[in-house]
Structure formats: C-alpha cells, structure tokens
Amino acid sequence: MFRMDYEPSSMQLDDEVSRSPMPSPRAQKRPRPLKVLPSGGDEECSSQSLSQSRSAGEPSTCSKALSGRPPIPKLREIQPPMPRNPYLVRADDDSHVFQASQSCLNRGNYSRFLWDYHQEVELGHGNFSKVYRAVHRLTGVPFAIKTNRSPITTLQARNMWLNEMQALAAVQHHPHIVGLYDAWFEPDVRGDAEQAYLKLELCGDSLGGVFKRRVQLKEQEVLDMLRQIASALKRIHDLGMVHLDIKPDNIYIALESSQANNNSCAAACSSSGISTGNVYKLGDFGLAIVQGGQRAGTSEGDSKYLAPEALKSRDFLNSGLADRLDIFALGASAYELLRGSELPKNGQVYHDIRAGKIFLPGSNQRLVGLLKKMMAPDPAQRPTAEQLLRSPLLTPAGSTGGQLQPQQSPLPLSQ
Structure with missing residues (x-):
C-alpha cells in the first residue's frame, strides 16, 4: 500500500503557465535605437519614415538618416491660461463664475x-x-x-x-x-x-515724460514735488543711504488709486505734507549706496544733475556729505522743470549752473533762493533733507498761504 501526499495548488499545467500575467523574458521586445534625421528639406521624408519604422518595428529607410544622436524636440510656445477675475472685469452676461486653470507650460522651461x-x-x-x-x-x-x-x-x-x-x-x-x-x-x-x-507698484507717467511732452509745471506743483521727494530722501538718508540718481525720469506720478490710499493714511503721511494735488513717488534705486560703502557699479548718475564735487574727486562718497549729492540733484530737477528747457550736459552754461548762477525770470524769488541753496557749490552750504522739509516754502502752510506769485509764462525752449 502506498500513500501519496500532495497539494493541488502546487501543481501547474502547461496551459496555466501560458496564462501567467508575467510575460516570458523571451517574449519581451527590446527597443531599437532611434535614427534621427537632419532638419531641412527632408522633414517630410524623415517624419514619414520614422512613423512607418515605429509602426513596423523597422529602422527608417530614408537615405539621409543618421544614428547615435537623440531626437531634438521642437518646442511649441504655449500661452498659460489667464482666468478672468469677475470682481475686476464683468462679463457681458454678468456671470460670476471662476474659470478653471489647467497647467499647459513645460515645467522644464519654467519661467x-x-x-x-x-x-x-x-x-x-x-x-x-x-x-x-x-x-x-x-x-x-x-x-x-x-x-x-x-x-x-x-x-x-x-x-x-x-x-x-x-x-x-x-x-x-x-x-x-x-x-x-x-x-x-x-x-x-x-x-x-x-x-x-x-x-x-504701477505708477503713472514720470515727470521726465511730462517734461518731454512740453507740459509746463506750475510753481505750486514743483513745490509739492520738492516737499514729497524731500520726505523720501529723509527716509533714505536716515538709513545711511544715498540715492545718486535723482532726476525727473525717476520721479513718478502716482495713480489715482495710490493717491487715495496715501491720503487715507493721514497720520503716517502728515510729516510729508501731502497736498490735495498729485502724489509723487521716487523710484529706480539702481545706483543707491551706503554712505562710504563700496559701489556695485561704476556709474555716477546723469551728468545733467551731478553735483560739482563729484567732478572734482572720486572720493566724494567718503566726505561725510554724500547725502548732499541728492539735494543738489533734486534742486537741479526742480530748476529744469521750472526753466522749461533741458539742462545742458556740458559747456560753459553747465559750469555756470554749478557755480550758483541760476536765473528764473518771472518766478518767485523765494523759490529761486531755495533752489540756489540746494545747488550751492559747497555741499556743506546745502540743507539736509530734514532742514529742507522745515523750509517755510515747503510746509503746508507756506505752500498754500497764497504767498507765491502767479505762474508766469515759461521761458522759450531755446533759452
């Protein structure tokens, strides 16, 4: 008598092996190397040949096929989706539905x-x-x-x-x-x-752009600009910094929304004396530097607004009066706006201005005197930003007290 112990689950038949989910190693297809075709006039041939070779499992039959280099994909420029904000832009049907956004940008070239x-x-x-x-x-x-x-x-x-x-x-x-x-x-x-x-922050036009359009600024507008930018300079100078690029091109007129926000902060802005006119903002800090520090670049700013001490010595930033460079440039900017013509970049008139020879016929003499102080040849004679803000002409009472004469006709552009 014999006894045989076995487990049916351990026995496998040939047909069960054939139905196994794991394919036989001999049944796997090995990928063939791609043959890349050069770009140019044979693009049609290359695309057709490659597509046929992939479907048939055979290499390309194009006579100019090259091997050994990976294919170079052609990138297609795709604009990312931009959903509409219904709170800012109303649709024609006035429907408040957020648009779905699906990523469509190649993250490998992410910008x-x-x-x-x-x-x-x-x-x-x-x-x-x-x-x-x-x-x-x-x-x-x-x-x-x-x-x-x-x-x-x-x-x-x-x-x-x-x-x-x-x-x-x-x-x-x-x-x-x-x-x-x-x-x-x-x-x-x-x-x-x-x-x-x-x-x-998105602002409006710069004073340089206004000037280039031959728009003449009134004395009151220039005084408002002087007061507000002097407040910005006080902030900069209190941190031990110098701007070094004060000019009309870098003084911007705030948009109406920004003006409303600024005027709503009466307590924070009271020291700067914001009037009911334009709000001006100083930008472009590309040349800013800590007084006495090392400069990141070599530019000294626009020559039209450059103080005379910067022309005499390269050590002007270590003099302890580097902040007066900004005061001179602010005065020169106001002088150009009131003058009605562009300041010279060189020549005798250029040096006369740096010698204190400033002429504004028909303008208020108190304002002319303030500009002469700001553009004094000796930097020690120029006021600081804090002293400038205490000037009677730049205080809200002084600027709105009716002490200034009406704006006269601007000088001809040839002068």
Whole structure:
C-alpha cells in the first residue's frame, strides 16, 4: 500500500503557465535605437519614415538618416491660461463664475514671469533695464515689472541688480517711494545667463515724460514735488543711504488709486505734507549706496544733475556729505522743470549752473533762493533733507498761504 501526499495548488499545467500575467523574458521586445534625421528639406521624408519604422518595428529607410544622436524636440510656445477675475472685469452676461486653470507650460522651461504674469506693454526703458506693464494671471491685478535688457552673465551685473532689490526693500514702506512687492532671478532662456525681475507698484507717467511732452509745471506743483521727494530722501538718508540718481525720469506720478490710499493714511503721511494735488513717488534705486560703502557699479548718475564735487574727486562718497549729492540733484530737477528747457550736459552754461548762477525770470524769488541753496557749490552750504522739509516754502502752510506769485509764462525752449 502506498500513500501519496500532495497539494493541488502546487501543481501547474502547461496551459496555466501560458496564462501567467508575467510575460516570458523571451517574449519581451527590446527597443531599437532611434535614427534621427537632419532638419531641412527632408522633414517630410524623415517624419514619414520614422512613423512607418515605429509602426513596423523597422529602422527608417530614408537615405539621409543618421544614428547615435537623440531626437531634438521642437518646442511649441504655449500661452498659460489667464482666468478672468469677475470682481475686476464683468462679463457681458454678468456671470460670476471662476474659470478653471489647467497647467499647459513645460515645467522644464519654467519661467515665473511668463507663467504668472501676462505682459501687456512696455512702459519705458533705460540703458540697462526695461519696464513692462504686466497683469497677474490669477488675480488680474496690474504691476510694473522691471527687468534687464541684456542677459546677466557676470557677477558684477548680478550684484548691481541685487543691490537695487535690497536697497528698495530697505526703504519700504514710504508714501513717496515706489512700492516693491517681490524680486527674483531666473535662468535666461537665451543661454547660460540670468534675468532679474522686480515687481513694482504701477505708477503713472514720470515727470521726465511730462517734461518731454512740453507740459509746463506750475510753481505750486514743483513745490509739492520738492516737499514729497524731500520726505523720501529723509527716509533714505536716515538709513545711511544715498540715492545718486535723482532726476525727473525717476520721479513718478502716482495713480489715482495710490493717491487715495496715501491720503487715507493721514497720520503716517502728515510729516510729508501731502497736498490735495498729485502724489509723487521716487523710484529706480539702481545706483543707491551706503554712505562710504563700496559701489556695485561704476556709474555716477546723469551728468545733467551731478553735483560739482563729484567732478572734482572720486572720493566724494567718503566726505561725510554724500547725502548732499541728492539735494543738489533734486534742486537741479526742480530748476529744469521750472526753466522749461533741458539742462545742458556740458559747456560753459553747465559750469555756470554749478557755480550758483541760476536765473528764473518771472518766478518767485523765494523759490529761486531755495533752489540756489540746494545747488550751492559747497555741499556743506546745502540743507539736509530734514532742514529742507522745515523750509517755510515747503510746509503746508507756506505752500498754500497764497504767498507765491502767479505762474508766469515759461521761458522759450531755446533759452
């Protein structure tokens, strides 16, 4: 008698093996190397040959096929979605429905600026930078985005942009300084370089733009500008910083929404004496520096508004009176706006202005005297920003007390 013990589950039949979910190693297909075709006139042949070879499992039959190099994908530029904000822009049917947003950008080529913001129009540009009006894609809020014109390829160029980011961040939040909301670097899509981005408060036109349109500013408007920018300079100088680029192109007129916000902060803005007119904001801190510190760049600012001591010595930032450079430039900016014609960049008149020879026929002599003090050849004779704010002409009572004569006709542009 025999006894056989076995388990039926351990026995496998041939047909069970054939139904196993794991394929046999001999049944696996090994991928064939792709043969890449050159771009050019044979694109149609290459695409057709490659598609047929993939379907049939055979290599391409195109005579010009090359092997050994991976295919180069063709990138297609796709605009990211931009949902409408129903609280800012009403639809025709007045429906308050949020639009769904689905990612469609290749994250390998991710650009925060292109992904998060819709670039609308260029607002202006300089030698090294350009500014765009850009709308945030999710919220619909417009901002001013400042970036570099040429790719950043050196450490010095990167430090110049980093200096502006940090300087502007240090002086926040002041009612007469352009607001900084964010700043970042990202790889440049054009090569081995970087792009810098500053997300700034969106303002209106600059006084330089107003001047170029031949719009004559009244004396009261210039006094308002002097008072408000002097308040911004006091903030800057109290932190031990110097702006070094005060000029009409860097003084902006705030938009109406910003003016309403600033005027609502009466307690915070009382020291700056905001009037019922325009609100002015100082921007562009690319040349800012700590007094006596090391400069990130080599530019000394616009020569039209440069103080005379900067022409005599390269050590003017270590004199202890570096803040008076900004006072001179602010006075020169006001002088140009009242003069009605552009200040010279060189020549005899250029040196006469730096010698204290300022002429404004028909203007209030008290205002002319204030400008002469601000543009005195000796920096020690110029007022500080705090002393400037205490001037009777720049106090709210002095500027609205009717002591100024009516604005006279502007000087001809040829003078």
